[in-house]
Amino acid sequence: MDTRGQRGRWAEFQTHWYGSPSADLVPFVAHYWAVEWDLRGQEPFRQLLPPHVNVHLSFVGSSPGVVRGPARRFSHRSLSGTGRVFGVAFRPGAFRPFLTVPVSRLTDQSVPAASIFTHDLALTVASAAADAEALAVSAGADAVAVEGLLRGALPVMDDAAAAARDAVELIAAEPELMRVEALATRLDVGVRYLQRLFAEHVGLGPKWCIRRYRLAEITSRLEAGTPIDWASLAFELGYADQAHLSRDFTAILGEPPSRYALRYPSQPRPR
Template sequence: MERDERELRGAWTRYQRHAFHSPSPALSPWVERYWEARWDYAEPYRQKIVPYPNVHLSFGGGRADVNGVCGGYQIKVLEGRGHVFGVAFRPGCFRPFLGASVSTITDRVVPATEVFGPDLPMAPDAPAMDAFLLARLPDDDDRVRQAAAAVELIAEDKALTRVERLAAELGLSTRGLQRLFAEHVGVGPKWVIRRYRLHEVTARMAAGGAIDWAALAADLGYADQGHFIRDFKGMFGEQPTWYAQRYQAAGSGPGPVSPSTRPDAPR
């Protein structure tokens, strides 16, 4: 299968520009970052988006949407010139804004006015979103903090590969942990663990050099390489060796790629 040259070794950065902004400190317990994406394509480009467990509020093309966590990758076709501004909420922290279980919007896109009302600014920047969200700060919630801490632990502890261990670390039963994630994160703890451990794979791709796939699968807690490949393909839509070509020039080995320009960098 022939590859689109624009997706190899960060070539897409010639056509796209991404920027990230910090929210007001008072919003930081709920909002991870603001982000912007601009693109200019003479020919349509199939942008692969690989999810993290963030809910996003996005503005672009004359509409505003709340994007629930997706269980797998998505393809968005970019063409012409475009711009999107977004709010990435911290994993586990969107429920107070939604007023319902976050699992109710998993794999869904909801008109943002259904969640935030008609006063939502339709062409915002970071200061405008700060003002809008600061006026709607939720009350402190122990369960929100617990869910956020659980996801942070998964992200930071690379040796954490089992749901049972996470439950023990948090002092919860496995079932209690699953309920916490359904209510506040929108996907299960097993999915979140798998997503962050597979991030380790793309980090190694970006670092360059040969990869021992069997050893890497074992390091990530997989019983065998076949299960690792199945999970990777389910999340990224491609075999690991095929996906690795996004980090290398045709006919060469993997080369270093800036974290901000990785194909799976958080959007």
């Protein structure tokens, strides 16, 4: 493992920014994000990208926007030199109104934004900023610009899309929901209805979404520096034992918990 990815050392050459959408875009947009890096004089860095439930719209330099669908598995990206990306993370389930096809057609895919949006979504992203404060100013300006573009293409949020969006957010908000049957009961709908709804509007099945958000409990605790009893956490998240948790975590996030924990400054190596 590249030691530049351990103990928070990635922050020595990467800067991240997150911003909230305006009120009229909240039904569709989860947040805006920007990342920049400066690896001048260094070897390229192999960045691990965890899988995600959101659809993302991203811009690099003056290149046309790219839409990336939900991802079921981890991937990697090679960073070199200097660069910056600005992106829009749509709320899970809330991108379907922009499409003429089910979101499942975008799963694990990247397509030109022009193939989805008839409105021109051209956005020129500035080159890498000097520091976090400069990035925040520049990315904030990008957010204002992209909101104007999105408003020109904004569809109507229909009831099914809102239902899918709210179902995913319920999974995220209630860790005790560990089974699709429990989610169906909570929403007073059938399991098959949920499966169809998620395929159409989320692009991933409800079972996978539940697994992903339960594993996100781990990364959130790692980020917060919370001490973790791994055997107890496995039981808490609905796994038979720590070994099952480790296998699931590795399959989805690309590394076992013992290795992934090394990415965070305050975490000891799990046993």
